[in-house]
Amino acid sequence: MTESHSANPPGAAETAAAGTPGAAAPGASETPGAAPAGAASAAGRAALAELFDGTGVPVALVHRTLARLGTGAAGLLREDPWRLLRVPGVTPRQADHFARRALGDQARPDDRRRGRALVAHLLTEAARHGHTVTPPAEVLSALEGLGVPDPRRAVEDALDAAEAIALTEEADFDEAALEDGDLDEIPEPEETLGLARWALAEEAAAEGLRRLAATAAPLLDDAAVKAARAGLPEDRSLAVTAAFGTGVSILRGTADDLSRTALGIAGIAAAHGLRAAVVTPTDRAAADLAAQAPEAPAFTIAGLHTLLEPREGAGGPEAAPGTVVFGRGEQRPLEPQLLVLTDGAGLDVELCAVLVEACADGTHLVLGGEPQSLPPAGPGRPLDDLEASETVAVIELEPDAPAAPPAVLTAAVRGGELVTVDAPGKEVVIVPADGATEAVHRTVQLVTDSIPRALGIPVEDVQVVAPAAGGEAGTAALNAALKARLNPGPGAFGGFDPGDRVLVAAPLPYAAVGEAGTVTGADPAGLHVEFAGGTAVVPPALTSRLRPGWAVTVALGRGTRRPAVVAVLPPATAGDDGALTRPLVATAFGLARRHLSVVQASGPALAAAVRERPAPARRTRLAALVVQ
Incomplete structure (x- = not known):
């Protein structure tokens, strides 16, 4: 059998490739999010909680750490505190702080365990940005910036411990140069580093x-x-x-x-x-x-x-x-x-x-x-x-066939233009918003009133999409506002209530990443969710793989088109100039079958992204490997 891969939706920390990379087989990986169960789990949780309490680590990290490192997490971390970097969301600074609390004066910047862990962490961060390989020079530079005294030794240690692997690719060159004996024209093989997974x-x-x-x-x-x-x-x-x-x-x-x-x-x-x-x-x-x-x-x-x-x-x-x-x-x-x-x-x-x-x-x-x-x-x-x-x-x-207005706009965006389209039946509506707060307000208005009333499209056929989960007009904020109007409740069952729309953010045995469902009930066995393929019971340990689903990131929502889509483009904030890209906007708009509302709070950043900003490049090897 072939084990499934972990999904990697933006904003979902538990989707990164961590753990022991060398243990992964092609197409196989750990699927995070579920803490171990049973007596061993209870003992492991107690030991880890005691360790974290003594070192000042938030108790909220216990679940994620057990899910990543297993029931023996406390012992592993006492042996090597920098293993905490394998837990999604943990930064090098936090891992160093934990190591100092756990080891005292024995925690040193030149500790070889630290160097190995930082190499794996850097490659994991690169994978979160879509890269399958990273040039060694980039890793060495980043290690220097993190205060590793001997970056080359850190990389060698990571390779020896199978935390990373070295890859060599023959570079393209002019075969005529080889025939002429001009060896200076033959480039050196390209070396890269990557996670085995x-x-x-x-x-x-x-x-x-x-x-x-x-x-x-x-x-x-x-x-x-x-x-x-x-x-x-x-x-x-x-x-x-x-x-x-x-x-x-x-x-x-x-x-x-x-x-x-x-x-x-x-x-x-x-x-x-x-x-x-x-x-x-x-x-x-x-x-x-x-x-x-x-x-x-x-x-x-x-x-x-x-x-x-x-x-x-x-x-x-x-x-x-x-x-x-x-x-x-x-x-x-x-x-x-x-x-x-x-x-x-x-x-x-x-x-x-x-x-x-x-x-x-x-x-x-x-x-x-x-x-x-x-x-x-x-x-x-x-x-x-x-x-x-x-x-x-x-x-x-x-x-x-003649394209519907949402498709006409999407095609223009794919070509690098943001145009006004003829939409006599309000198939495309641009809704200006002055800031994030107004963007959320306008979105709730569209979903709960304007679209159902004016177009006859029911709420269950309307999907809100946004570039990211965070921010004042990200999917987290949008879902909170939509739930308050559509299905108020305390989130008594793993953060959800019957009637909530949910989306799968990491693979489940009964639903793929991006699959939407509706919570129909809950009992000690878990959350009952009606998916397109039938009703499934999601046990409590796996509810962390679900997200509220009235508003979803474009990356998570891309697998299913909807009769109506509300695309929320929030204001640009410092440091996220690259959040909007032409492919992201085109994909968001292309999810709409009949109607598209664009809540436009991003100002000129939208037109600039469509005109000038393709998706960031990814370092990959597949193109070269296929021709070997």
């Missing part, structure tokens, strides 16, 4: 993609492909040819065009007796897509999480409670001969590795993606890297 996942993803490309045979003969292409526009014709003739291909287009093309390709496959599946990021998105499909389609429409058959407690005796493993993998591959993923841009390297490892030899994989899409929440950018490798067919889909 992401490096191994990236290598596994590349290996799987190469395998699918190499083992694919045409699924249909030439005559059948020619018949299937008859009457199709050139771009759709090329998409059909690539899907049935090559092992891996990419489709670029709008969300609607990708969905229609995916259904069309799967329909052709099913008509010829082939097993096909159209795969979406969430079960809710799959249900929405099924409503657009022909009645009783002869192919599968499913969320990726569900298709991979998630399970809990199948990871062996050492697996943490709540660990999600997938029943589908190399030993038990997926059954469809053709898979079309509608949002391949949302795959990080770990989930990409899980998917391709679950595809049998000869499977044809089609990855869809919107142009200028927000990068995945986790490290890497597999779809963009695969396209950059120039090893697969990439087909650009032209719009096959």
Whole structure:
């Protein structure tokens, strides 16, 4: 079985890759958020609480520390207090303070345990920003800034302890220089550092993609492909040819065009007796897509999480409670001969590795993606890297129907322009707001009154999105205001009440990251949540993987489009000039099917972001690995 990856939604501290990187296998990781249970847990909690009480660490950190370090956390931290840096949200300064309280005069800046921990911490922070590798010079410079006397020795210690791994890539060079004997023109191999979790996942993803490309045979003969292409526009014709003739291909287009093309390709496959599946990021998105499909389609429409058959407690005796493993993998591959993923841009390297490892030899994989899409929440950018490798067919889909006003605005944003669109039916509404407080007020007004009353779209079909969780107009503040109006209550059950809308922020056995649900009740067994795939009971230890879901970050909400979306763009604050980017704005606007309200409190920062600010670059290896 292949263990699931931890999701990495912005603002969710427990999503970072910490722990013991060398223990992770490709596509496998610890899934944080669940403290161990039972008698051992009680004893471990008591010992850790006693240690933290004696060293001045807030008691609120006990749960996160147990979830990350296990029931023996107290002993581990007494042995090496800098292991506290493995706990999400802990900073080097806090870890140093804890070490001084725990070790007294023995806590020194040159302690080799400190150096190892800081190397792993720096690489983890890089992963939170999407990087799978980091240049050694950057790590050494950061270590100097943190007061490590011998940064090179710290890196060597981290490598020896498998806290990090060193990677070497041959640089591109002019082969003619080698033939001429001009060795000065041959660049030195590029060396980088990384966490094993992401490096191994990236290598596994590349290996799987190469395998699918190499083992694919045409699924249909030439005559059948020619018949299937008859009457199709050139771009759709090329998409059909690539899907049935090559092992891996990419489709670029709008969300609607990708969905229609995916259904069309799967329909052709099913008509010829082939097993096909159209795969979406969430079960809710799959249900929405099924409503657009022909009645009783002869192919599968499913969320990726569900298709991979998630399970809990199948990871062996050492697996943490709540660990999600997938029943589908190399030993038990997926059954469809053709898979079309509608949002391949949302795959990080770990989930990409899980998917391709679950595809049998000869499977044809089609990855869809919107142009200028927000990068995945986790490290890497597999779809963009695969396209950059120039090893697969990439087909650009032209719009096959007149675009609705929200789609017109989204397309303009993807092209770098913020335009006024014609929206006679109030399909797009710009709502100016003077500051964060007014932005929250306007949002509540739109969700609870204006949109349902004027457009007839019920509250349950309205989704609020914002760039981040924090801030006076972030999702935390927005959810607090929306709950006060829509479902007031004390949050008696793990912070939630029956009737609350929730969103999955880290994978659960019964729901993917980004899946929305409604709390229907609670009892000692846990929180009862109605998801698109049915009702699930989320035990108390796992409720930390849920977030209030009336307002969600764009990164978490990207997997499911909604009839109406309220995009809240808060005022820029010092230090967050890069919060708004063109891909983030385009992705937020593109989530709206029928209606888009833009609560505009960001002033000229919005136009500047659309015009000038692409997504930050990510350091990755997949493009190079695929061509090896």
